[in-house]
Amino acid sequence: MQKRKEDSLSASAVLSFTNVSIPCPEIYEVIDSTNNRAKVLAEAGAANGTAVIAERQTAGRGRLGRRFFSPKGRGLYMSLVLRPRLSFDQLPLLTAYAAVAVAEEIENLCPDASIEIKWVNDLILTKRKLAGILTEGAFDADGKGLQFAVLGIGINLSGELPEEVRDIAVTLESVSPPPTRAEMAAAIIARMMRAEDEIANRRFLAEYRRRSCIIGKEVLVHTASDVYPVTVLGIGDDASLLVRRTEDGQEGSLAAGEVSVRFS
Numbered sequence: 687m688q689k690r691k692e693d694s695l696s697a698s699a700v701l702s703f704t705n706v707s708i709p710c711p712e713i714y715e716v717i718d719s720t721n722n723r724a725k726v727l728a729e730a731g732a733a734n735g736t737a738v739i740a741e742r743q744t745a746g747r748g749r750l751g752r753r754f755f756s757p758k759g760r761g762l763y764m765s766l767v768l769r770p771r772l773s774f775d776q777l778p779l780l781t782a783y784a785a786v787a788v789a790e791e792i793e794n795l796c797p798d799a800s801i802e803i804k805w806v807n808d809l810i811l812t813k814r815k816l817a818g819i820l821t822e823g824a825f826d827a828d829g830k831g832l833q834f835a836v837l838g839i840g841i842n843l844s845g846e847l848p849e850e851v852r853d854i855a856v857t858l859e860s861v862s863p864p865p866t867r868a869e870m871a872a873a874i875i876a877r878m879m880r881a882e883d884e885i886a887n888r889r890f891l892a893e894y895r896r897r898s899c900i901i902g903k904e905v906l907v908h909t910a911s912d913v914y915p916v917t918v919l920g921i922g923d924d925a926s927l928l929v930r931r932t933e934d935g936q937e938g939s940l941a942a943g944e945v946s947v948r949f950s
């Protein structure tokens with residue numbers, strides 16, 4: 687395997703990897719959660735594309751209140767302030783777009799990686815989770831328009847994973863020497879700054895569907911009160927999951943939620 691590149695994380699290193707104009711990122715040695723800090727910056731008026739990146743997080747979080755394992759130097763832990771003009775109903779499209787954008791940017795830097803997407807926002811490599819995305823939005827007083835979104839991205843890059851996730855998670859290093867975090871962050875920030883235009887033309891949805899690892903499969907849907915099996919029929923134009931319930935054959939769509947799948 688090739689030797690890893692020097693991977694120092696600094697604002698100047700991030701800025702050196704892009705020729706488009708991006709706001710200067712904030713870099714932390716340690717932070718509770720980059721999403722918390724990005725939210726504070728967004729509320730204070732930070733520009734579209736402002737990034738907060740940390741060497742490690744003490745309270746990194748995932749969807750549904752889960753913890754996101756964030757040890758020093760082993761992953762890219764980054765949150766972006768985004769200000770696309772989107773309505774409340776369009777927020778799932780931002781998460782779906784981010785999944786495609788992050789997958790494509792990782793593959794551009796690591797051509798040996800072939801990344802799938804598990805609805806809504808998990809990036810899957812060799813049948814295990816490589817990265818997760820947590821989108822948090824703030825809306826106008828009428829609740830209709832998005833004021834800002836904080837998009838948290840956690841990518842497992844290298845090193846040993848903890849025992850409890852070793853069967854379900856994977857690092858990029860397992861298939862390819864990872865690029866530096868600065869290079870990866872710069873590529874993702876520049877790409878996410880184009881979210882509004884790329885969501886408007888909906889072209890990313892074809893790529894989202896192509897990368898889906900659950901279309902045509904039976905998965906378990908987890909809601910607050912229930913777990914039930916469905917067959918996944920497709921992904922709707924609003925990024926919802928189109929399903930047929932195994933129990934009664936009823937077809938419907940899920941706007942949000944969690945599915946689990948048994949990879950074989």
Ligand code: BTN
Pocket residue numbers: 718719720721722743745746747748749750752754762763764765817818819820838839840841
């Ligand atoms: C998930 O898998 O459910 C989403 C994981 C998101 C983790 C990232 S790491 C950077 C940012 N800060 C956080 O506290 N969470 C996100």
